[in-house]
Amino acid sequence: MVKRISFPSMGWSRIAFRALFEKLPGVEVVSPPxxxxxxxxxxxxxxxxxxxxxxxxxxxxxxxxxxxxxxxxFIMSIDCGPCRLGFYAPIQDKILKDLGYDAExxxxxxxxxxxxxxxxxxxxxxxVTNPIMKYVDVIHSTRIALIKMSYIADITKLEGLIRCREIxxxxxxxxVDLLMNKLDNEWxxxxxxxxxxVVKREFSKIPIKRNIQPLRIIVTGENHIVMEPxxxxxxxxxxxxxxxxxxxxxxxxxxxxxxxxxxxxxKKLEKLAKPYIPLDxxxxxxxxxxxxxxxxxxxxxxxxxxxxxxCMPENTxxxxxxxxxxxxxxxxxxxYSLDEHTGYEGMRTxxxxxxxxxxxxxxxxxxxxxxxxxxxxxxxxxxxxTQEDGISRFINHIFTPLANxxxxxxxxxxxxxxxxxxxxxx
Amino acid sequence: MxxxxxxxxxxxxxxxxxxxSRLHQSALNKEKGEIINVYMGIDIGxxxxxxxxLDENEEIIERLWLRNQGSPIESSQEGLxxxxxxxxxxxxxxxxxxxxxxxxxxxxxxxxxxxGGDIAKxxxxxxxxxxxxxxxxxxxxxxxxxxDSKIIILRNGIVADFAMNSVCAxxxxxxxDHQATRLGIPIEQFGDYALRAKESVMIAGRCGxxxxxxxxxxxxxxxxxxxxxxxxxxxxxxxxxxxxxxGKEIESPILFQGGVAFNQGLIKxxxxxxxxxxxxxxxxxxxxxxxxxxxxxxxxEAERTFKITREWNTKFRGFDVLNLDFETKAFQCQGxxxxxxxxxxxxxxxxxxxxxxxxKKELVARWGDRxxxxxxx
Numbered sequence: 001m002v003k004r005i006s007f008p009s010m011g012w013s014r015i016a017f018r019a020l021f022e023k024l025p026g027v028e029v030v031s032p033p034x035x036x037x038x039x040x041x042x043x044x045x046x047x048x049x050x051x052x053x054x055x056x057x058x059x060x061x062x063x064x065x066x067x068x069x070x071x072x073x074f075i076m077s078i079d080c081g082p083c084r085l086g087f088y089a090p091i092q093d094k095i096l097k098d099l100g101y102d103a104e105x106x107x108x109x110x111x112x113x114x115x116x117x118x119x120x121x122x123x124x125x126x127x128v129t130n131p132i133m134k135y136v137d138v139i140h141s142t143r144i145a146l147i148k149m150s151y152i153a154d155i156t157k158l159e160g161l162i163r164c165r166e167i168x169x170x171x172x173x174x175x176v177d178l179l180m181n182k183l184d185n186e187w188x189x190x191x192x193x194x195x196x197x198v199v200k201r202e203f204s205k206i207p208i209k210r211n212i213q214p215l216r217i218i219v220t221g222e223n224h225i226v227m228e229p230x231x232x233x234x235x236x237x238x239x240x241x242x243x244x245x246x247x248x249x250x251x252x253x254x255x256x257x258x259x260x261x262x263x264x265x266x267k268k269l270e271k272l273a274k275p276y277i278p279l280d281x282x283x284x285x286x287x288x289x290x291x292x293x294x295x296x297x298x299x300x301x302x303x304x305x306x307x308x309x310x311c312m313p314e315n316t317x318x319x320x321x322x323x324x325x326x327x328x329x330x331x332x333x334x335x336y337s338l339d340e341h342t343g344y345e346g347m348r349t350x351x352x353x354x355x356x357x358x359x360x361x362x363x364x365x366x367x368x369x370x371x372x373x374x375x376x377x378x379x380x381x382x383x384x385x386t387q388e389d390g391i392s393r394f395i396n397h398i399f400t401p402l403a404n405x406x407x408x409x410x411x412x413x414x415x416x417x418x419x420x421x422x423x424x425x426x
Numbered sequence: 427m428x429x430x431x432x433x434x435x436x437x438x439x440x441x442x443x444x445x446x447s448r449l450h451q452s453a454l455n456k457e458k459g460e461i462i463n464v465y466m467g468i469d470i471g472x473x474x475x476x477x478x479x480l481d482e483n484e485e486i487i488e489r490l491w492l493r494n495q496g497s498p499i500e501s502s503q504e505g506l507x508x509x510x511x512x513x514x515x516x517x518x519x520x521x522x523x524x525x526x527x528x529x530x531x532x533x534x535x536x537x538x539x540x541x542g543g544d545i546a547k548x549x550x551x552x553x554x555x556x557x558x559x560x561x562x563x564x565x566x567x568x569x570x571x572x573x574d575s576k577i578i579i580l581r582n583g584i585v586a587d588f589a590m591n592s593v594c595a596x597x598x599x600x601x602x603d604h605q606a607t608r609l610g611i612p613i614e615q616f617g618d619y620a621l622r623a624k625e626s627v628m629i630a631g632r633c634g635x636x637x638x639x640x641x642x643x644x645x646x647x648x649x650x651x652x653x654x655x656x657x658x659x660x661x662x663x664x665x666x667x668x669x670x671x672x673g674k675e676i677e678s679p680i681l682f683q684g685g686v687a688f689n690q691g692l693i694k695x696x697x698x699x700x701x702x703x704x705x706x707x708x709x710x711x712x713x714x715x716x717x718x719x720x721x722x723x724x725x726x727e728a729e730r731t732f733k734i735t736r737e738w739n740t741k742f743r744g745f746d747v748l749n750l751d752f753e754t755k756a757f758q759c760q761g762x763x764x765x766x767x768x769x770x771x772x773x774x775x776x777x778x779x780x781x782x783x784x785x786k787k788e789l790v791a792r793w794g795d796r797x798x799x800x801x802x803x
Contacts, residue, residue, distance in 0.1 A: 036763045170798070230764070234796065241798070322673025325587070332587065345532055346574070350590055353550035357585045364584050 003125065005106075006030045006065050007075040008058040011227040012152050013252040015184045020145040021075070023187075024137050026127025030071050031184075032061055035230040039064050044340045046095055052084060053308035053339055054224035057231060059092050066101050075121065078107040083282025083313050113259040146256070147192045148183060151199065153251035155179050158203055160219075160248045161375050163240030165208040173237065175202050201392060204381050213372040214245040215358045218295045221306035222283050222314050225338055226250040232306050233344055235336070235351070239304075242355055245375075247300075249291055250284065269294065276320050283313030289320055296331040299371030301358040303331050309339040330367060332357055462487070462518070463525045465728070466742070467721030468505075468541065469549065469714075470498050470531040473572030473599060473685070475505045478717035479522075480725065484559065487522075488512060489714050498533040499540050499752045499771075506541065510745050527742045528552075528724030530716050532573075539771060539791035540752055542743035545724050550576060550588050552719030557681050558583045559722055560707055560715070565677045568696070568704075569715075570666070570686035572599040577671045589670050599685045601634050605641065605658060609651055616655060620691020623656035631661030659695040667699065678702040687712040750774065752790075759795055766795040770802075 007017045009032040021029045035057060043060025058076065065071040076089040093105040106124075109117035119138055128134045155176060163172040179202055186192055217239060225232050227250060236246050257263035269290025270280075280286050292303055305321070307314030318335050325333070334354050336347065361368040462481050469476040472494070479488040490509050494501045513519040529535075529543040530552040538546040549571075557567050558580060567578040575598055579587040591598070606613040627644050630636040637658065644654055667676075680702065686692060687706045696704050706712050732738045743750070751774040759766045770792040792802040 033763055036765070038763075038765075173797075230796075237798075319673070325673065326675065346590065349532070349548045349550065350588075353548040353585075353588060356548070356551045357588070360584045364582070 001127075002026055002028050003073055004028045004030055004071045005073045005075060005125065006032055006062075006069070006071045008032065008061050009035060009228070010224055010252070011229055012156060012180055013149075013227055015152060015180060016145050016149040016252055017075070018184065019148045020122070020141050021125070023141045023144065024122060024126045027125050030065065030069050032065060033069075035061065035228060040231075040340055046099060050310050052222075052311050053231065054222070055084070055088055055092070056340065057224070057228065058088065059095065062092065062096060062103070062105070063099075063101070066096075066103050072101075072103045074103065074105045075108050076105050077110040079109075080111045082280065083311075085282070110259055112261075113256065114261060144187065144189065144192065146253075147189070147195075149251075149253040149256060151183055151192075151195050152180070153253035154196065155183075155199060156248055156251060158199070158377060158381070160236050160240060160246035161377055162203060162206060162208065162381075163237065164214045164243050164245045165210075165212065165378070167207045167209060169241065171206045172240070175206060178202060200381055208382060210382065214243050215301040215355065215362065216245045216247065216299075216372065217302040217304055217358075218247045218249060218291055218300055219304045219306065220249045220284065220288055220291050221304075221336075222308055222311055223250050223252075223255060225306045225308055227252070231338060232336070233338075233347055235304065235306065235347075238348075238351060239355075242351070244302075244355060244358075247375075266290075276324065277317070281313045281316060283307070283311055283317070285313040285317040288314070288317045292321060292329065292331065292333070296329065299368070299373070300331060301361065301368055302354060303333040304336065305333060306336045306338060309337050332361065460521070461523050462521055464522050465721045465725040466524055466527045467552075467717035467719065467724065468502065468527065468529045468531075468537055468543070469552065469716030469720060470494075470502065470529070470533045470537050471549070471572050471716070472532060472574075474713070475501045476714050476717040477505050477509055478714050478721055479509075479524075480718070480721040482725075484722065484725070486718070487518075488516075489717070491710075491713060497754075498536050499754070502537050502540055503748055503752075506745060507748055510748075524740060524742050524744075525738070526724040526728045526740045528720035528727075530720040535793070536771065536791065540773075541747050542741040543724075544741055545720075545727050547720060547723050549716050550578060550590070551585065552716045552723060553683055554578050554580060554585045554588075554719070555722050556715040556719030557683065560711070560718070561679065561681055561705065564679050564681045564705075566674075566680045567683060568666075568671075568680060569683045570598060570692075571684040574598060575666055575670050575684075577666075577674055577676075579674055579676075587674060589672075589674060591670050601637075602658075602662075602686065602689070605638065608638075608642075609645075609655070611651065611655075614688075617688065617690030617692065619652050620656045620659050620689070621694065623652040623691075625653050625656075626660050627653045627657035629654070629657040629661040631663075631665035637661055637665075656691060656695075659689070659691040660699075663692065663695040663699050676700060680704050682706050683712045683715045685713050756794075759800065761799070762797070764796055766797075768792060768800045769794045770800075 003026060005021060005027055006029070007014070014032055018029050018031050021027050039060040040057055041060070042063050043056035043058070046063070047056040047059055062074050065074070076092060077085075078089045079086040089105045089107040096103045096105065106121055108121040111117070122138045122141065123134055126134050126137055128137065159172055159176045166172050179199055182198065183195065186195065219236060219239070220226060226248065229237070236248055239246050254263060254266070258266045266287060269287045272293045273286050273289035276289050277286050288305060295303055305314070305318060307318070321329060321333055332354070334350060464479045464481050464487055467478045467480065474494055475492045477490040478486060481487050488509065490505060490512065492501060492505050492508065495504060510519060513522060527541060527543040529538045529541075529546045530549045532549075534546040534548075537543065553567060553569050553576070557564050557578075562583065565580055567580065569576045569578065574591055576588060576590045578585060602616060603613050606616050611619060627649050629644065630640045641654060641658060644657070680700065682693060682696065682704045693704050693706065707715060711718070728738045753772045753774065755770050755772065756767055759768050771790050773788045773790045789802060792800050795801065
């Protein structure tokens with residue numbers, strides 16, 4: 001029997017989740033639709049009032065999937081970590097059953113990925129009976145999911161860097177949508193390994209302003225909130241359209257590498273944050289502090305911290321950031337505490353004021369003057385024209401000249417045919 | 427005595443603001459037949475509309491305060507009508523040329539497209555600019571308006587940090603207004619009641635709902651109105667400092683702006699809590715600071731643009747905006763599952779009638795969508 005399953009979307013991460021389950025025999029994956037107001041409303045209605053926003057959103061997504069897409073099995077990560085995330089799956093399962101739905105929430109263990117408890121969920125879903133052959137599909141799916149995850153991270157990173165430079169508004173958004181669609185439907189491992197060339201080619205098509213020095217900010221905070229554009233009111237896009245270079249540091253890939261204990265970047269941030277917060281208290285608290293210290297020393301102009309209204313770890317991080325300012329933490333910081341509300345007005349006021357504040361700092365405060373460094377990615381994409389991949393080489397050197405020649409020949413043929421009658425008449 | 431405390435730093439502009447001596451000067455100008463170039467600042471908040479006219483020497487020529495009626499469009503038209511009447515009464519209407527319009531407040535974009543504004547800036551920046559012009563030494567601004575409260579930290583005249591209430595509206599003007607009605611006293615006397623109190627009652631200030639139920643309970647226990655109001659003021663100050671001013675370095679001199687700054691009881695409570703003097707802009711200018719800042723900002727913008735391009739034309743539609751009809755239409759975008767409500771503002775020009783189709787329609791603004799495909803500003 002084929003099982004229809006789904007999972008919370010968490011922005012573009014749905015592509016990676018889909019890749020993880022799509023190739024398992026006996027599983028039919030239904031990719032979750034984008035989060036909407038309606039979904040948040042349903043989730044908030046049936047959730048405990050003071051639970052974190054991601055709980056409400058994911059629960060809303062599940063109910064939406066049950067009612068509109070006929071899916072009754074969901075995958076939700078669990079953790080034995082220090083914050084409430086660890087209990088999402090069992091509580092959501094209970095709430096769904098209490099509501100009378102015939103649905104189950106399957107937990108997937110993400111506490112420590114090296115103990116391979118997560119693979120149990122995948123093996124359980126697969127309907128292959130041979131105990132050895134079972135593993136083949138799981139390994140294959142995991143490989144594809146990891147590759148896709150890394151490209152999602154690359155694309156979202158480039159999106160923030162390029163949007164502030166685009167000449168025609170909306171080019172970057174279109175390119176990102178196109179690339180993500182391509183990535184979602186690409187299942188060939190060879191093509192996936194070469195996907196970075198596609199990313200580079202598509203982004204290099206965007207006409208941009210070079211030689212500008214935009215304001216640079218880091219956007220970070222709780223993973224789900226940062227990655228889900230509907231929930232965070234698309235701050236990355238909003239800042240980008242105002243001409244601010246956004247460095248989005250939270251990605252699923254980053255998180256998975258951390259859980260595999262090979263994320264050196266996070267290790268470095270932990271070391272930086274150690275004097276202020278000595279242990280992981282859940283959420284992203286420790287790394288938020290680390291990112292803040294790093295951003296300050298790298299000459300950024302601002303720092304955005306997004307978190308769900310009732311999130312304990314992120315509130316702690318906020319307290320630490322506020323407590324140390326203005327000395328030694330002098331980098332301007334904005335906190336966006338998000339809940340079910342969808343009104344954008346208050347946020348826009350703060351966003352615009354924050355941009356004005358950063359501009360004034362650039363002009364008047366010696367700490368923020370002349371420390372702009374262009375990210376190397378921009379140079380790699382827009383300056384380096386020498387490296388061509390197979391398709392563009394074919395187009396540039398073979399197809400275009402050939403097409404031109406054929407065009408000229410055809411034109412000559414037709415014009416001669418047309419001119420012949422004229423000459424005869426003459 | 428107060429003047430001595432604030433010292434000479436209070437700048438000459440202040441004394442000129444205090445007595446509207448500028449009006450006499452403009453009358454003099456009128457005799458000479460000169461045209462005064464003015465900049466208009468419009469601050470449209472949740473409760474009221476403020477309009478302020480500033481001349482090229484940054485002195486106030488005219489100001490206007492109006493409670494919001496109906497939609498922001500209607501109240502801005504009403505405001506302009508009243509402004510024209512005021513100017514006409516003073517006989518300086520035809521001597522004035524409006525060189526720029528700056529809008530601020532929560533409906534700034536709407537009003538910008540309705541009256542034809544040149545810039546729309548957030549109220550935080552507008553308040554900061556106005557405060558640093560009014561009182562150059564200011565280091566902290568407390569601003570409590572109708573629906574929101576803010577704290578702005580200024581260092582060397584530049585905004586260093588700011589915060590705005592994001593989740594709770596306890597302590598704002600609307601809340602106080604509501605409680606005054608409940609206690610049966612006019613809001614204007616709220617502060618006086620608080621000052622008369624001999625003792626303060628402990629009231630929970632964490633949340634508007636808690637404060638209200640606590641207040642009712644205390645009233646039923648038999649406390650008099652004065653001490654309840656004093657307790658309420660204390661609670662609101664605590665709430666403000668915990669909520670909005672959390673982690674901010676509140677250094678004196680402190681300027682208290684916004685409509686709630688009329689409330690003497692709250693000022694006293696702030697002074698006791700912060701153990702320093704709280705300055706309030708004189709002559710009711712505390713409510714005009716947003717509009718003042720908007721006018722200063724548009725003046726700055728005009729001068730800067732003129733310097734670079736040698737050209738500056740305002741987009742102000744003139745007082746003719748009163749003859750125009752504005753119509754808003756909403757529709758639900760079907761492009762994606764988000765189903766955003768898109769609002770469009772159309773302008774009908776009654777003077778410019780098309781025979782077949784009736785008045786000409788022009789789209790002046792459209793927004794409300796998340797993705798930005800409909801947006802017209």
